[in-house]
Amino acid sequence: MNELSVNHLLGIKHISAADIQLIFETADHFKEVINRPIKKVPSLRDVTIANLFFENSTRTRLSFELAEKRLSADVVNFSASSSSVNKGETLIDTVNNILAMKVDMVVMRHPNPGAGVFLSKYVDASIVNAGDGTHEHPTQALLDTYSVREKLGKVKGKKVVIVGDILHSRVALSNIFCLKKLGAEVKVCGPNTLMPQHIRSLGVEVEHSLDNALEWCDVANMLRVQNERMSTRYFPSTREYVAQYGLDKQRLDQIKKEIVIMHPGPINRGVEISSDIADSHHAIILNQVENGVAIRMAVLYLLASKLKHYSTTTI
Secondary structure: OOOOOOOOEOOHHHOOHHHHHHHHHHHHHHHHHOOOOOOOOOOOOOOEEEEEEOOOOOHHHHHHHHHHHHOOOEEEEEEHHHOHHHHOOOHHHHHHHHHOOOOOEEEEEEOOOOHHHHHHOOOOOEEEEEEEOOOOOHHHHHHHHHHHHHHHOOOOOOEEEEEOOOOOOHHHHHHHHHHHHOOOEEEEEOOHHHOOOOHHHHOOEEEOOHHHHHHHOOEEEEOOOOHHHOOOOOOOOHHHHHHHHOEOHHHHHOOOOOOEEEOOOOOOEOOOEOHHHHOOOOEOHHHHHHHHHHHHHHHHHHHHOOOOOOOOOOO
């Protein structure tokens, strides 16, 4: 397989295991590129990419922008807070106005689940979902799973636990899809109040004891509590949450094996993870950040190669 089966990256749910493997193999090449003294390649020269962020973002937006510039694409950045969206302009009108400026690809983060799917039906451009509400965050799942592959050699058969606010997390859903498609065993761990009602239908087990989950897993992906998405309290206090689901050195030292610690960021140090763990040899958090650029380069490169009017240059 040398091309993606899709024209957009709307979610991990919409791509195959073969697509994921192709993205990883392409990212391997780009990982080598970004570690060269000269980190830029002309692969997407003359391709124009618009970054549309209707929600605040730092890491994802910067990672995409860096990936685009490493590929020599022309980049347009759009912020909803300073746009005509505040004057009542619709999503389709906003994007169509941008596309009228001859934009080839759109990277979009939006607060509404399914916004990317909706948009892909109405605009003639390749859409990359950079996060849609509490639904999916496909490039984060790809870089997380790629980081597991890089650290442990393979994903198939590995035991991964996703800990924390599963209910409000687009990262959790995309990770579950991605890990399962590559043959990993997945558990979710957290308070019952932060578990989606039908989570078991995705083929994952639910564990409410963090200590039991850590004893079981090879990899623990620690998610933050997304207070900004909560309209009510889901647990009595932060102190109680930390006592039950916070990962610190004392808790990790009780585990009789080495496990890999991940975090998609931003980190609430002292809540879901302590500083001594986040900065320890157990954690691959900075590797995830580096891999994020390579994965996003791979996704953009592979999608651009499917544009009818464009043919990518070699890596």
